Amino acid sequence: xxxxxxxxxxxxxxxxxxxxxxxxxxxxxxxxxxxxxxxxxxxxxxxxxxxxxxxxxxxxxxxxxxxxxxxxxxxxxxxxxxxxxxxxxxxxxxxxxxxxxxxxxxxxxxxxxxxxxxxxxxxxxxxxxxxxxxxxxxxxxxxxxxxxxxxxxxxxxxxxxxxxxxxxxxxxxxxxxxxxxxxxxxxxxxxxxxxxxxxxxxxxxxxxxxxxxxxxxxxxxxxxxxxxxxxxxxxxxxxxxxxxxxxxxxxxxxxxxxxxxxxxxxxxxxxxxxxxxxxxxxxxxxxxxxxxxxxxxxxxxxxxxxxxxxxxxxxxxxxxxxxxxxxxxxxxxxxxxxxxxxxxxxxxxxxxxxxxxxxxxxxxxxxxxxxxxxxxxxxxxxxxxxxxxxxxxxxxxxxxxxxxxxxxxxxxxxxxxxxxxxxxxxxxxxxxxxxxxxxxx
Numbered sequence: 484x485x486x487x488x489x490x491x492x493x494x495x496x497x498x499x500x501x502x503x504x505x506x507x508x509x510x511x512x513x514x515x516x517x518x519x520x521x522x523x524x525x526x527x528x529x530x531x532x533x534x535x536x537x538x539x540x541x542x543x544x545x546x547x548x549x550x551x552x553x554x555x556x557x558x559x560x561x562x563x564x565x566x567x568x569x570x571x572x573x574x575x576x577x578x579x580x581x582x583x584x585x586x587x588x589x590x591x592x593x594x595x596x597x598x599x600x601x602x603x604x605x606x607x608x609x610x611x612x613x614x615x616x617x618x619x620x621x622x623x624x625x626x627x628x629x630x631x632x633x634x635x636x637x638x639x640x641x642x643x644x645x646x647x648x649x650x651x652x653x654x655x656x657x658x659x660x661x662x663x664x665x666x667x668x669x670x671x672x673x674x675x676x677x678x679x680x681x682x683x684x685x686x687x688x689x690x691x692x693x694x695x696x697x698x699x700x701x702x703x704x705x706x707x708x709x710x711x712x713x714x715x716x717x718x719x720x721x722x723x724x725x726x727x728x729x730x731x732x733x734x735x736x737x738x739x740x741x742x743x744x745x746x747x748x749x750x751x752x753x754x755x756x757x758x759x760x761x762x763x764x765x766x767x768x769x770x771x772x773x774x775x776x777x778x779x780x781x782x783x784x785x786x787x788x789x790x791x792x793x794x795x796x797x798x799x800x801x802x803x804x805x806x807x808x809x810x811x812x813x814x815x816x817x818x819x820x821x822x823x824x825x826x827x828x829x830x831x832x833x834x835x836x837x838x839x840x841x842x843x844x845x846x847x848x849x850x851x852x853x854x855x856x857x858x859x860x861x862x863x864x865x866x867x868x869x870x871x872x873x874x875x876x877x878x879x880x881x882x883x884x885x886x887x888x889x890x891x892x893x894x895x896x897x898x899x900x901x902x903x904x905x906x907x908x909x910x911x912x913x914x915x916x917x918x919x920x921x922x923x924x
Contacts, residue, residue: 739808
């Protein structure tokens with residue numbers, strides 16, 4: 484079985500390491516010139532730790548929070564090594580959106596060097612993809628299903644692949660792509676560099692590493708399940724039928740972009756229509772939409788033309804959208820790991836953000852599972868015991884009156900950001916205004 488050499492860099496970065504620039508990482512002058520034009524000089528932690536190993540051709544597993552620059556962490560070494568070895572690179576991503584954004588990022592790096600890419604994703608005409616493949620691309624970015632289609636049609640072969648990247652690998656396994664991933668890895672040349680990136684590290688990924696990677700180095704710049712420190716997390720314990728009312732009130736308290744996660748595609752559509760009927764500029768994204776409609780929804784949300792994006796977990800990975808002020812988990816995710824990816828859409832690139840999760844009283848186990856994964860208790864505001872009569876009326880949205888938990892029976896607020904354990908029932912309460920905003924701020 485393959486051994487995995489683990490190096491963790493979550494809390495022990497020296498000042499000297501933190502001060503490293505891209506020019507200190509063994510990157511070629513031509514790529515450094517491109518990074519300079521992009522106004523990029525200081526690498527992120529995952530880039531700083533990954534690039535020096537990857538440019539040497541070594542297999543690696545990179546674990547880092549979403550929004551930390553993983554695409555350039557593998558993109559820079561891939562461009563450099565393809566230029567030196569004259570081989571071909573392959574990046575496999577779980578969703579069309581993520582694959583498209585990876586290709587866009589690689590183009591930013593490589594266009595000036597004459598880089599040719601091909602994007603192989605479902606929902607797009609084969610003719611365009613075949614045209615790109617005939618031009619002998621240096622890097623192919625693909626989703627697993629469409630890549631398998633091309634391999635079966637023999638319109639693309641893996642014989643020239645010498646660098647292979649699995650991006651958001653745990654999501655691909657969660658989505659049931661394990662058989663396709665294994666088939667792709669079996670068909671790829673054995674003499675290759677394999678890099679695997681994700682925000683979590685389930686056992687299935689370790690198994691892939693053992694079977695298909697050669698002495699991979701595991702780099703963790705934050706423990707698996709770590710959430711961005713800039714994200715203020717809160718859970719509302721509510722009656723299920725009150726979800727929409729709570730969402731509407733929350734939306735009136737925030738002015739920026741809002742991403743709302745819903746468990747099912749049918750739920751996404753219904754919620755979007757309800758929000759639109761109230762005059763909100765809301766769009767939807769899920770796997771039943773055509774590629775063109777998904778692109779249009781993302782473009783509208785990115786450009787701020789549409790303020791609210793309602794999505795299934797298809798949008799939880801790879802959305803490169805800056806300044807999302809608020810993420811709302813309208814439903815809890817199906818697994819705890821997806822919670823990390825959902826709230827990782829806000830608080831990116833050092834910015835602040837807010838994440839509010841709706842849960843019902845019978846979902847206490849799911850909440851504990853999430854808290855155990857992220858090793859942190861989450862502030863809770865409980866509405867469930869007084870339902871409608873305790874929901875605040877929306878007067879002047881800019882003026883929030885403080886709410887004292889002891890003034891009405893049935894509502895408690897718990898908050899312990901410093902503890903790694905969930906707050907106990909006997910813990911003293913802080914004072915919060917309506918919907919959990921601290922009156923001490």
